[in-house]
Amino acid sequence: MSHEDPFLGLDLDGCLINGNICPSAQAIIDQCDSYTEISPSGEGIRIIGTGKIPVGFDNKYDMTGDGFKALEIYDKLRYLTITADVLGEPREIKPIDLNRITLPQSKSADPGKKSKPLGMANHELLLNRIRADKEGMKFTMLYDHGSLVDYGGDQSRADMALVTILAKWTNFDPVLLDQLFRGSALIREKWDKVHHADGSTYGEMTIQRVLENRPIFHKNEIEGFLRFHYDFQFNVVLERVEMRRRGEEQWQIVDDYEFNSIHRHIQNKSGQIGHQALHGILQSDFTPKFDPFMEYFTKLPK
Structure with missing residues (x-):
């Protein structure tokens, strides 16, 4: 696996016991819903899909409290041995959004608590710092208890209040904001429902409202702003940066006109960044690499 290819691999180590898959591992397999095979050891499972490990995620998780040894995730700098020993009915290689994968609750966990998104395992330190803050x-009332007492029973107001607090602690990074909110007691199905003609979900629009009401000043805030309003990719065949705006499907080259338009968009939000610094962001690992040939062959019918 390399930076250039689109593949993502999940190793579930020690989850096959006497030929049976432990329930917590099966839950992860079902959520990924992508190609799954038995690992070379015969004691684990490997899931292969497409995607990338999001910012803030670890790639190794101790799962000894959940019935198997460990969960490891890789998207680069790793060799994966393919056994072709398919588990169950063959599945296609599909995109895997790690933000949507929830870890099973351990046997000792409170049965009334919701399962947390995968990335939340890495955010407890940050959450504890917020809990200890003056707010x-x-x-705590919002995040841990989902209380609507101070918001007249209006959950949308409570959602906005929680996102506003989280924004201050995440440098207004919309990806991290979304990850953290999904671990809160306020999360509900409405978060992922489309609420705008451009395809934006309720959750995206809630985060966008907070971001739009906040001037951006720092480099990491600018990167978060860019991630929220645009998608970028570096076409390794044509050796160029390409972009698309939120709600658009067509990719286009970032020529001088588009570059200056992006820069102006940042300035309109009080963002201060020079042309050279913005160029440096777009020409770095901030922009994931994309190989159109690999994409083509991946989508070919089996």
């Missing part, structure tokens, strides 16, 4: 009580 900690307000945050």
